[in-house]
Amino acid sequence: TQLLEQSPQFLSIQEGENLTVYCNSSSVFSSLQWYRQEPGEGPVLLVTVVTGGEVKKLKRLTFQFGDARKDSSLHITAAQPGDTGLYLCAGASWNNNDMRFGAGTRLTVKP
């Protein structure tokens, strides 16, 4: 059983569409991070959210941390083929010594 559940597992959309992916848990986290991973490479950090209810924007990407610090969402506006990749969420435990990852959402944006 994954500590962090990500949905959907796979998502294929056309260029220009909007999408939202979710990261949910029954556990409370001190902070939550979103990473993007491309084939043959390691994950690369997109954003860290640390405050319940926090919203962060990174160009066309909007990240939200749930009020109860148990869940997060990533919204992409007007998706582009360059957004294609595996999106991973990761939650930091309160002892701050380890980070747990979700299984990821594999996004494909077709031109």
Next chain:
Amino acid sequence: NAGVTQTPKFQVLKTGQSMTLQCAQDMNHEYMSWYRQDPGMGLRLIHYSVGAGITDQGEVPNGYNVSRSTTEDFPLRLLSAAPSQTSVYFCASSTGTGNQPQHFGDGTRLSIL
């Protein structure tokens, strides 16, 4: 700027063989960790270190050993390889734990026959 360097990139082993996956970082990061990535499972923490001389177990430590004799290096040892250890292994480093960004290497793809 090398960042986190993992070697080898690919390796095939026979069941029962041992080997060491190398990880080096040149950012003077105190915190380093090893993950394995399997389809549908995400990244699972194997071992981590908060500084030279200090290591601790993560979520899936069985069958693996680590040591941290220097700040730069954090090797992962497979004692007796098993087919269940076939996976892609990632090393990461960061300035600290919690909300600090983790910097990942490009991974080692390991197959155990």
